[in-house]
Amino acid sequence: MHHQEDEPSAVGRFIDRLEENAIALMLGIMVILTFVNVIRRYVFNASLIWSLEVVLMLFAWMVLLGISYGIKKNTHLGVDALTNVLPKGPRKGVLIVSALICVVYAVLLMKGAYDYWAPFAGLDVTSGRWFPTGFIETRSRAFMETDQVPMPFFLNFLADLINDGDSYSKLPDFVPYTMLPFACALILLRFVQAFIKVLRGTQHTMIVSHEAEEAIEDLTATHKQGT
Amino acid sequence: MDVVLLFVLIVGMLMIGVPIAVSLGLSSMLFLLMFSDTSLASIAASLFQAMAGHYTLLAIPFFILASSFMSTGGVAARIIRFSIACVGHLRGGLAIAGVLACMIFAALSGSSPATVVAIGSIVIAAMVKVGYTKDFAAGVICNAGTLGILIPPSIVMVVYASATDVSVGRMFLAGVLPGILAGTMLMITIYVMARIKNLPKGEWQGWGEIFESFRDAFWGLMLIIIIMVGIYGIPGLTGAIFTPTEAAAVASVYAFFVATFIYRDMGPLKTIDGQRNLTLLDRPIALVTAFFHRDTFATLFDAGKLTVMLMFIIANALILKHVLTDEQIPQHIADAMLAAGLGPVMFLVMVNIILLIGGQFMEPSGLIVIVAPLVFPIAIELGIDPIHLGIIMVVNMEIGMITPPVGLNLFVTSGVAQMPMMAVVRAALPFLAVLFVFLIIVTYVPFISTWLPTLMMGPEIIVK
Amino acid sequence: ACDDGEVVIKFSHVTNTDKHPKGIAASLLEQRVNDEMQGKACMEVFPNSTLYKDEQVLEAILQGDVQLGAPSLSLFESFTKQYRLFDLPFMFKNINAVDAFQTSEAGEAMKGVMAKRGLQGLQFWHNGMKQISANKPLLMPSDAAGLKFRVQPSDVLVAQMQALDASPQPMAFAEVYGALQTGVVDGQENTWSNIYGQKFFEVQDGITETNHGIIDYMVVASVDWLDSLDADVREQFLTILEEVTVERNADSTKVNEEAKQAILDAGGTVRELTPEQRTAWVEAMKPVWAQFEGDVGAENIAAAQEINAQN
Numbered sequence A: 001m002h003h004q005e006d007e008p009s010a011v012g013r014f015i016d017r018l019e020e021n022a023i024a025l026m027l028g029i030m031v032i033l034t035f036v037n038v039i040r041r042y043v044f045n046a047s048l049i050w051s052l053e054v055v056l057m058l059f060a061w062m063v064l065l066g067i068s069y070g071i072k073k074n075t076h077l078g079v080d081a082l083t084n085v086l087p088k089g090p091r092k093g094v095l096i097v098s099a100l101i102c103v104v105y106a107v108l109l110m111k112g113a114y115d116y117w118a119p120f121a122g123l124d125v126t127s128g129r130w131f132p133t134g135f136i137e138t139r140s141r142a143f144m145e146t147d148q149v150p151m152p153f154f155l156n157f158l159a160d161l162i163n164d165g166d167s168y169s170k171l172p173d174f175v176p177y178t179m180l181p182f183a184c185a186l187i188l189l190r191f192v193q194a195f196i197k198v199l200r201g202t203q204h205t206m207i208v209s210h211e212a213e214e215a216i217e218d219l220t221a222t223h224k225q226g227t
Numbered sequence B: 001m002d003v004v005l006l007f008v009l010i011v012g013m014l015m016i017g018v019p020i021a022v023s024l025g026l027s028s029m030l031f032l033l034m035f036s037d038t039s040l041a042s043i044a045a046s047l048f049q050a051m052a053g054h055y056t057l058l059a060i061p062f063f064i065l066a067s068s069f070m071s072t073g074g075v076a077a078r079i080i081r082f083s084i085a086c087v088g089h090l091r092g093g094l095a096i097a098g099v100l101a102c103m104i105f106a107a108l109s110g111s112s113p114a115t116v117v118a119i120g121s122i123v124i125a126a127m128v129k130v131g132y133t134k135d136f137a138a139g140v141i142c143n144a145g146t147l148g149i150l151i152p153p154s155i156v157m158v159v160y161a162s163a164t165d166v167s168v169g170r171m172f173l174a175g176v177l178p179g180i181l182a183g184t185m186l187m188i189t190i191y192v193m194a195r196i197k198n199l200p201k202g203e204w205q206g207w208g209e210i211f212e213s214f215r216d217a218f219w220g221l222m223l224i225i226i227i228m229v230g231i232y233g234i235p236g237l238t239g240a241i242f243t244p245t246e247a248a249a250v251a252s253v254y255a256f257f258v259a260t261f262i263y264r265d266m267g268p269l270k271t272i273d274g275q276r277n278l279t280l281l282d283r284p285i286a287l288v289t290a291f292f293h294r295d296t297f298a299t300l301f302d303a304g305k306l307t308v309m310l311m312f313i314i315a316n317a318l319i320l321k322h323v324l325t326d327e328q329i330p331q332h333i334a335d336a337m338l339a340a341g342l343g344p345v346m347f348l349v350m351v352n353i354i355l356l357i358g359g360q361f362m363e364p365s366g367l368i369v370i371v372a373p374l375v376f377p378i379a380i381e382l383g384i385d386p387i388h389l390g391i392i393m394v395v396n397m398e399i400g401m402i403t404p405p406v407g408l409n410l411f412v413t414s415g416v417a418q419m420p421m422m423a424v425v426r427a428a429l430p431f432l433a434v435l436f437v438f439l440i441i442v443t444y445v446p447f448i449s450t451w452l453p454t455l456m457m458g459p460e461i462i463v464k
Numbered sequence C: 001a002c003d004d005g006e007v008v009i010k011f012s013h014v015t016n017t018d019k020h021p022k023g024i025a026a027s028l029l030e031q032r033v034n035d036e037m038q039g040k041a042c043m044e045v046f047p048n049s050t051l052y053k054d055e056q057v058l059e060a061i062l063q064g065d066v067q068l069g070a071p072s073l074s075l076f077e078s079f080t081k082q083y084r085l086f087d088l089p090f091m092f093k094n095i096n097a098v099d100a101f102q103t104s105e106a107g108e109a110m111k112g113v114m115a116k117r118g119l120q121g122l123q124f125w126h127n128g129m130k131q132i133s134a135n136k137p138l139l140m141p142s143d144a145a146g147l148k149f150r151v152q153p154s155d156v157l158v159a160q161m162q163a164l165d166a167s168p169q170p171m172a173f174a175e176v177y178g179a180l181q182t183g184v185v186d187g188q189e190n191t192w193s194n195i196y197g198q199k200f201f202e203v204q205d206g207i208t209e210t211n212h213g214i215i216d217y218m219v220v221a222s223v224d225w226l227d228s229l230d231a232d233v234r235e236q237f238l239t240i241l242e243e244v245t246v247e248r249n250a251d252s253t254k255v256n257e258e259a260k261q262a263i264l265d266a267g268g269t270v271r272e273l274t275p276e277q278r279t280a281w282v283e284a285m286k287p288v289w290a291q292f293e294g295d296v297g298a299e300n301i302a303a304a305q306e307i308n309a310q311n
Ligand code: NA
Pocket: B105, B106, B107, B108, B109, B110, B111, B147, B148, B149, B150, B151, B152, B153, B154
């Protein structure tokens, strides 16, 4: 039906590859860590006590990072039965509204992600219930540690940076949680870009389209490869 | 009343083409900001914990990955060959073989759309070639593919187990008999239709071909054994070796090895079509390069991408669930239903209706995350077996997958068969009737679901 | 539901409401607060991990999204290492000694140690003394060597299992029954009420009555929330909480005895240790103390031993 009109630039393609490799690598490490732990337990009667926690962390990272990639590539599921039968004018109106809704979602999520993460970094959370209106002095939560993940020596500088010099015996929660505001910022960026494309008329849906021929071909190719 | 507003918001956003995940997430946030004291930070926490805090859900990326290696690595094609050798000579044989192949692949794969793609992309074209109509072929595979989530392993069962804290191992066992029953019902229906319409039949290729094709498919089929023995052990011989989640990871690693080093239809030992693939002896360095080969990365990435698509929805469904719980809505619904004197029979009818309607709009895993906490406490209170409830939910999800507007199987079938969605919907209709009959049987004969898990693992421990 | 103007106290926990010691105590607290603090405060209990798991509830309390939680003492590692005292094997002779320590000066002081990190300990709630079980008879500590035991993710418990030459395996509580049944792990340690409630006895050879440790919970709230309450509301609430604690803790021995009896009635095997066997277990596990003395404080260990001598 419609082709994405702007060809990705060299930088765009580079970032695509970067995101794709990051997703593949994280999944690969998750599988290998889990597999190795099974072998260690069954064959050697031992266990890597931190491996489960690291795998769960990577799982969260992979999905969070993948969401913004999915927005960029328009792979998220939705219902287009109704919008497809609308005449052209109203259809565009509805599309703009739906793109705007996505941006609102990302803005609220961004505030939530920052407010959740900030105390773990020893920073203040934002005031305001819906939108940030300033900062409130917040009790630091930088001392909170993961259950079992050892502290890698090269992160020891974090103790001085965020934890008033108190050294860590386990990896601080700050590290895994940092993906949250980072990924939410990317989600916001991608939704804003999509919204702009919608306004310009170069993007015609916010979801993977069920009727667009090439989308089907795309997905079939993916499924032949994957799933 | 507030709750009605919440659901109106969700459906409204879905209707205008907002992604499912965003519809669920934003509605929850708006509801929370308007009606409670809870902060946006708790929403972000839910989003992160949806993955980091749910050990069982880890099975999703792993099962998806195993299935990716299986279909990329030529396992599906070998299973089809074996199925045709077994039943291809019957009237309507190729269609029946397609169902059998879907059943076998379902025992390797945790997902329905994956099953449709793996089997459908080969069988539908083959059926058209020998004289079936494309509609008939697409309808058969679209339906049989739904067995992907009923025959274990199953992503939807994993999600149900995670939402209700029942045992994943039990759920998997519970799916075996219903899965075989549903498959058999489909095959009988096709056979009857084939006799009436005089559909094509294949040649009997002899026991040699059955043996030969089995030997060829053996390494793929071994995965079923690995998963089952690994999760349940062999009585008297070995205990179980891993949890269901770990089973999924082991399955991925095994599938990778089979695809790369035994079948060699992907990775460094693959050659251009028509030529004999290389062996490890030809290129021993492949033992190292296979891990970094672009086929390996591509498969990992595709599985990752699909995981993200599912988990984005599931995570936002979990946000909605968090908000509903925070407002104590499951409790109010349970109290109201029990006060109304609802019995088990009417309750199950209601569950079926809710899920069938919900299944029209939602992706199955997301729907289970939302509905399971609402109905689970009531079911326990009414003395319904949680495993039985789980199977009922799974069968409803199967139906949801082949009904518009959101039907993942319709979507991928229209892709692999190269036909419009609405044509697939019509093609799937006669077999949908079979699934409906099956749903009624499963709902009112709990024995089919609970017999095997009770036999192997003792009576259910979550009871009133 | 809560009326306008009432202080809303959300209490998130992970057990059922009517069988588990913590669940029963939480239900009683809910009932009394809602009856006696009409117009001032109201309590909503979220059981069965429906809102938060114990691993997440402390964050949620600091965040202000719930007000009360009662996680197991193993889960406060980020806030203080002092509570490791309660995980140390054979630190307390019996539940009465635990009780006496917790209500002593040393125990009262422990409630306040997290204040600088924003949490205030309010009351200790008992589950009970831990027993050990496996898929083979455990009479001497050497019987446990080479076996895989599911433990809570705590350094002390890991060290304790290593002291037995056993292999500690972290695992989600919900997975334990299936893992024991199928043999993914060989054994576990828990209180009678948990072993009965989760039916672990069905899938184990037997339970050895070691009383080697305790599972206790700390009812906590955030310092900021407590400070935000009117003095009379805070006073009344804390008084009710203390009364509920005294009442339920006194009953915990009975709950566990009943659970033990129920296990026997259901055909489970319970093994008692001879004094010699018991000494062997103590000798095998006690070296762990030295490893954590710095964390828990030598004075706390001394206080605990003094109380043991009196009880
Ligand atoms: Na399956």
